[in-house]
Amino acid sequence: MTNIPNLNIVPFVSVDHMMKLVLSVGLDTFLRELADVIEEDFLRWEKFDKTPRIASHSEEGVIELMPTSDGALYGFKYVNGHPKNTKNGRQTVTAFGVLSDVGNGYPMLLSEMTILTALRTAATSAVAAKYLAREESRSMAIIGNGAQSEFQARAFKAILGVNQLRLYDIDSSASLKCQKNLEGQGFSITICKSAEEAVEGADIITTVTADKQCATILTDNMVGPGVHINAVGGDCPGKTELHRDILLRSDIFVEYPPQTRIEGEIQQLPQDHAVTELWQVMAGLVYGRNNERQITLFDSVGFAIEDFSALRYVRSKLAATGLYEELDLLADPDEPRDLYGMLLRCEAAMAGAPSLPMEKIL
Amino acid sequence: MTNIPNLNIVPFVSVDHMMKLVLSVGLDTFLRELADVIEEDFLRWEKFDKTPRIASHSEEGVIELMPTSDGALYGFKYVNGHPKNTKNGRQTVTAFGVLSDVGNGYPMLLSEMTILTALRTAATSAVAAKYLAREESRSMAIIGNGAQSEFQARAFKAILGVNQLRLYDIDSSASLKCQKNLEGQGFSITICKSAEEAVEGADIITTVTADKQCATILTDNMVGPGVHINAVGGDCPGKTELHRDILLRSDIFVEYPPQTRIEGEIQQLPQDHAVTELWQVMAGLVYGRNNERQITLFDSVGFAIEDFSALRYVRSKLAATGLYEELDLLADPDEPRDLYGMLLRCEAAMAGAPSLPMEKIL
Numbered sequence: 001m002t003n004i005p006n007l008n009i010v011p012f013v014s015v016d017h018m019m020k021l022v023l024s025v026g027l028d029t030f031l032r033e034l035a036d037v038i039e040e041d042f043l044r045w046e047k048f049d050k051t052p053r054i055a056s057h058s059e060e061g062v063i064e065l066m067p068t069s070d071g072a073l074y075g076f077k078y079v080n081g082h083p084k085n086t087k088n089g090r091q092t093v094t095a096f097g098v099l100s101d102v103g104n105g106y107p108m109l110l111s112e113m114t115i116l117t118a119l120r121t122a123a124t125s126a127v128a129a130k131y132l133a134r135e136e137s138r139s140m141a142i143i144g145n146g147a148q149s150e151f152q153a154r155a156f157k158a159i160l161g162v163n164q165l166r167l168y169d170i171d172s173s174a175s176l177k178c179q180k181n182l183e184g185q186g187f188s189i190t191i192c193k194s195a196e197e198a199v200e201g202a203d204i205i206t207t208v209t210a211d212k213q214c215a216t217i218l219t220d221n222m223v224g225p226g227v228h229i230n231a232v233g234g235d236c237p238g239k240t241e242l243h244r245d246i247l248l249r250s251d252i253f254v255e256y257p258p259q260t261r262i263e264g265e266i267q268q269l270p271q272d273h274a275v276t277e278l279w280q281v282m283a284g285l286v287y288g289r290n291n292e293r294q295i296t297l298f299d300s301v302g303f304a305i306e307d308f309s310a311l312r313y314v315r316s317k318l319a320a321t322g323l324y325e326e327l328d329l330l331a332d333p334d335e336p337r338d339l340y341g342m343l344l345r346c347e348a349a350m351a352g353a354p355s356l357p358m359e360k361i362l
Numbered sequence: 363m364t365n366i367p368n369l370n371i372v373p374f375v376s377v378d379h380m381m382k383l384v385l386s387v388g389l390d391t392f393l394r395e396l397a398d399v400i401e402e403d404f405l406r407w408e409k410f411d412k413t414p415r416i417a418s419h420s421e422e423g424v425i426e427l428m429p430t431s432d433g434a435l436y437g438f439k440y441v442n443g444h445p446k447n448t449k450n451g452r453q454t455v456t457a458f459g460v461l462s463d464v465g466n467g468y469p470m471l472l473s474e475m476t477i478l479t480a481l482r483t484a485a486t487s488a489v490a491a492k493y494l495a496r497e498e499s500r501s502m503a504i505i506g507n508g509a510q511s512e513f514q515a516r517a518f519k520a521i522l523g524v525n526q527l528r529l530y531d532i533d534s535s536a537s538l539k540c541q542k543n544l545e546g547q548g549f550s551i552t553i554c555k556s557a558e559e560a561v562e563g564a565d566i567i568t569t570v571t572a573d574k575q576c577a578t579i580l581t582d583n584m585v586g587p588g589v590h591i592n593a594v595g596g597d598c599p600g601k602t603e604l605h606r607d608i609l610l611r612s613d614i615f616v617e618y619p620p621q622t623r624i625e626g627e628i629q630q631l632p633q634d635h636a637v638t639e640l641w642q643v644m645a646g647l648v649y650g651r652n653n654e655r656q657i658t659l660f661d662s663v664g665f666a667i668e669d670f671s672a673l674r675y676v677r678s679k680l681a682a683t684g685l686y687e688e689l690d691l692l693a694d695p696d697e698p699r700d701l702y703g704m705l706l707r708c709e710a711a712m713a714g715a716p717s718l719p720m721e722k723i724l
Contacts, residue, residue, distance in 0.1 A: 008452075012689070014689070014690035014691065015690050015691070015692065015693045015694070016690050016708075019704070019705055019708040020708070020712070022705065023705070023708060023709050023712060027705070049418055051416070054413070054416055054427070054429060056411055056429060056431050056436055056464075058431075058433065058464045058465075060464065060465050060466065060467075061466075061467055062467075063431075063436050063462060063464070063467050065416070065427050065429055065438060067416060067418060067425075067427060069418050069420075069425075071420065074418055074425050076427060076440070078438070078460065078469070080462070080466070080467020080468070081467065082465075082466050082467045085466050085467070085698065086698040086699060088466070089698060090370075090466055090468065090698060091692070091693060091694075091695070091698050091701070092698065094467065094468060094469075094692045094693065096469070096691050096692075098440065100425060100442070102418075102420045102422065102425070103420075103422050103444075104422065104423075104442070104444050104447050104450070104452055105422075105423055105424075105425050105442020105443065105444045105447070105456065106442070106452065106456060107440070107456075107458070112690070112691055112692070112693065114692060114693035114701070115693055115701065115704075115705070118701055118702075146699040147695075147698070147699050147700065147701040147702070148701075149702075150702035151701075151702060154702075174699060177697070177699065177700055177703070181700070181702050181703050181706060327374070327376070328376035328377050328378050328474075329376065329377070329458055329474055330377065330453070330456045330458075330474070330476060331377045331453060331456065331474065331476035331477055332377070332453075333453070333509075335539070336447065336448040336451060336452060336453050336454065336509070337448060337508040337509050337536060337539065338509065338539055338543070339453070339476070339477065339480055339509040339510075339513075340480075340509070340511075340512035340513060340516075340543050341539070341543050342381070342477075343381055343384065343385070343389070343477070344543060346378075346381040346382070346385065347385050350382070350385060
């Protein structure tokens with residue numbers, strides 16, 4: 001871990017700095033390196049404190065806290081999900097996160113995570129597909145062409161070499177936006193008129209729609225043998241994208257079962273339906289894909305450890321790039337037991353005199 | 363709630379701004395107004411989502427998240443507790459917090475809360491004593507003269523008129539620091555050689571020590587009739603300050619029973635030992651103090667709603683004082699579904715050209 005002096009000052013990565021960081025590292029490199037850190041942390045999965053995220057639901061959406069710790073570092077993310085936000089020009093999902101030192105409890109990084117979450121979600125999907133999709137997979141259907149779609153495309157290209165995209169969205173302007181954004185980046189792109197058309201011949205199917213209702217984006221007859229399904233959009237209670245019959249035909253891989261059973265596609269199945277933990281596949285403890293006709297499904301909901309990995313990766317880039325500000329977030333009295341004295345000294349400094357009573361300066 | 367434009371920009375109150383805010387409002391006024399907001403929120407206690415804080419324990423200490431919501435606003439605090447921190451010049455407790463709009467999930471305030479927690483803890487203690495201590499209480503013993511002690515003294519003076527202090531700490535330099543810091547602020551102060559001496563004749567006994575072990579700061583014979591005990595220091599599993607016999611002789615008042623049973627003095631008692639919720643006393647639903655000989659005990663551990671009140675109060679002061687910075691914490695694409703396009707535009711701006719491939723600029 002890079003050593004940044006003045007531990008009471010917390011490095012802060014703003015949205016602007018995050019964009020510059022991604023661009024200075026290069027998006028492909030950033031996604032590949034981030035994927036490596038995520039793999040590293042998945043391989044030591046058992047070392048982490050794990051808990052389903054703590055959600056505060058309202059009629060309009062949800063606000064969640066996602067903490068985890070590996071015993072040396074502690075991380076958490078704040079993230080909201082408000083499907084109606086786009087109507088008022090706001091993001092459906094925004095996020096920020098903090099990484100701290102378990103030994104003294106001091107935050108070591110505060111970072112925007114709206115962009116970073118998009119990147120870690122895409123990197124995690126691609127890492128899962130590396131273990132689960134057929135090796136020669138080059139074409140991917142992306143159903144739902146909103147804010148996450150281009151990141152998925154870029155991660156699958158950077159990490160797996162996927163370069164043929166078949167896009168579909170109920171709003172065709174979203175597909176056009178996605179196509180335009182990915183222009184000149186080495187993809188062959190087909191915009192499709194239906195989800196059925198999009199999945200034709202695709203090696204991988206990514207579903208990443210945003211509705212907060214049980215929807216059926218994919219029906220059973222649309223999924224052929226050998227396909228890997230990367231189900232990203234269903235991520236809270238009542239929000240699913242796949243028909244239940246697909247789940248019954250698939251081998252299902254998840255991040256953290258207690259959370260996925262609440263939030264993922266498998267909320268449609270009995271609590272004891274067999275699923276495989278992705279980290280166990282990575283660690284070589286269990287098989288991922290056995291054969292060319294098997295349907296594999298990564299039921300992704302996003303887990304705290306991925307955010308921890310992302311914060312850890314971002315922090316490792318700070319010293320070299322300098323792309324952060326210093327935030328005066330933690331009180332730093334000269335004598336730790338003298339927090340009140342710090343106020344008195346601030347008062348004296350403001351008054352330009354050493355001993356005025358506090359109430360009288362302003 | 364004050365309207366601050368640019369909802370993607372989050373107002374940030376640094377340590378420096380918090381000190382200036384407290385000093386510009388005036389510490390007494392700040393404590394009184396904060397106490398009023400805390401009372402306001404305790405009076406609508408049933409409207410809040412409540413949960414015991416989410417703790418991540420390690421050998422060195424604890425990191426906690428404390429979320430709550432009243433349905434319109436959501437707040438959470440990050441707080442650590444690391445007793446050994448002072449050895450390395452760090453605070454035992456540091457904190458920061460966020461207030462958000464439940465309707466869209468966007469943060470509306472990020473604030474330091476190390477100083478603010480000290481203020482809200484003291485204000486809450488004083489509010490509790492207003493309902494529980496004898497009316498003519500003017501003298502208070504403070505056992506434990508660390509970072510919280512002066513704030514307790516100032517809050518009890520501002521809100522209840524307590525002006526006689528009897529200080530004791532196992533480290534006499536802490537008592538001297540406390541005395542010096544409170545000089546010229548209208549207190550009559552006695553430094554005592556023992557806890558026994560400190561409690562002699564005190565109307566109120568405040569215990570606010572910092573050890574993370576079961577300690578016995580007060581024994582049964584030290585507590586006379588009519589006293590109000592403000593037990594602040596015991597606030598996590600295994601950390602208590604009072605002998606069990608005192609608890610058995612007292613009427614015990616708590617913030618949120620499920621959390622206090624884990625963290626408070628009452629962790630020494632059976633889970634079904636009767637306690638009274640403070641908000642019910644405030645609301646006039648149950649009695650606080652019945653008679654002049656009753657021993658009342660506020661078993662304070664600090665609850666999320668107090669932090670929520672504190673964040674709400676701080677935010678109400680921002681527009682008038684301007685004591686905040688603007689933090690670029692939330693991504694704000696022109697089109698909410700076009701997060702990736704925001705990256706592309708940043709790239710173009712950095713390159714001074716509109717269409718370079720992302721990897722090639724730097």
